[in-house]
Amino acid sequence: MKQLLTAKELEEGVDQLAARLRREYLGRPLTVVGVLTGSIVLLADLIRRLDLPLRVGLIQARSYRGAATTPGELTVNADLLPDVKNREVLLLDDIFDTGHTLERLLTDIRALGPISIRSAVLLRKEGRSEVDFEPDYVVFEIPDAFVVGYGLDFHDAYRNLPYVAALDDEIANVDLDELPPPGDCDPRDC
Numbered sequence: 571m572k573q574l575l576t577a578k579e580l581e582e583g584v585d586q587l588a589a590r591l592r593r594e595y596l597g598r599p600l601t602v603v604g605v606l607t608g609s610i611v612l613l614a615d616l617i618r619r620l621d622l623p624l625r626v627g628l629i630q631a632r633s634y635r636g637a638a639t640t641p642g643e644l645t646v647n648a649d650l651l652p653d654v655k656n657r658e659v660l661l662l663d664d665i666f667d668t669g670h671t672l673e674r675l676l677t678d679i680r681a682l683g684p685i686s687i688r689s690a691v692l693l694r695k696e697g698r699s700e701v702d703f704e705p706d707y708v709v710f711e712i713p714d715a716f717v718v719g720y721g722l723d724f725h726d727a728y729r730n731l732p733y734v735a736a737l738d739d740e741i742a743n744v745d746l747d748e749l750p751p752p753g754d755c756d757p758r759d760c
């Protein structure tokens with residue numbers, strides 16, 4: 571698979587996001603809400619760089635169904651969300667594609683009465699948005715391709731890649747029980 575972002579580039583991008591957040595929320599208690607499951611790697615890397623009074627919550631949104639790489643109907647599970655009333659919230663997701671997932675989650679969380687809510691994403695796909703807002707923080711703009719790694723999956727595979735890669739067309743079309751490893755390279759060297 572073709573690497574779009576190396577582990578080193580990801581590390582530098584997350585460093586920069588953390589530096590911005592530390593400046594902008596200086597000393598203010600923050601609740602970071604990660605969107606399951608794609609944000610888990612970013613969440614773990616980001617929160618360890620934030621020396622703020624910090625709480626972490628999770629919310630689950632699922633939009634990809636069956637063999638499709640286009641979104642289906644969105645289901646949200648907020649059972650793992652802590653009380654966000656009168657809190658400052660940062661909603662964190664892996665990727666902003668059409669924007670419908672973040673739009674729905676922002677609406678749901680706003681209804682719970684936070685003091686403020688902003689959104690941050692690792693990746694934003696160019697030319698795909700179908701909503702009329704932008705995430706407050708975008709770490710990388712990427713071309714319109716289906717990407718995996720660093721938390722992003724194709725049918726729950728490849729989340730563990732330490733880099734972000736564009737999914738090969740051959741893989742997008744194979745039997746899902748036979749997803750091949752990402753390539754010949756050992757991830758620790760990629």
Ligand code: IMP
Nearest residue numbers: 608666667668669670671716717722723
């Ligand atoms: P949106 O609602 O179209 O913005 O899609 C956002 C969600 O779709 C993300 O949280 C991802 O889980 C998933 N998604 C969108 N594009 C990709 C991709 O290229 N690779 C993996 N997941 C994706």
Ligand code: MG
Nearest residue numbers: 606607608664
């Ligand atoms: Mg997701």
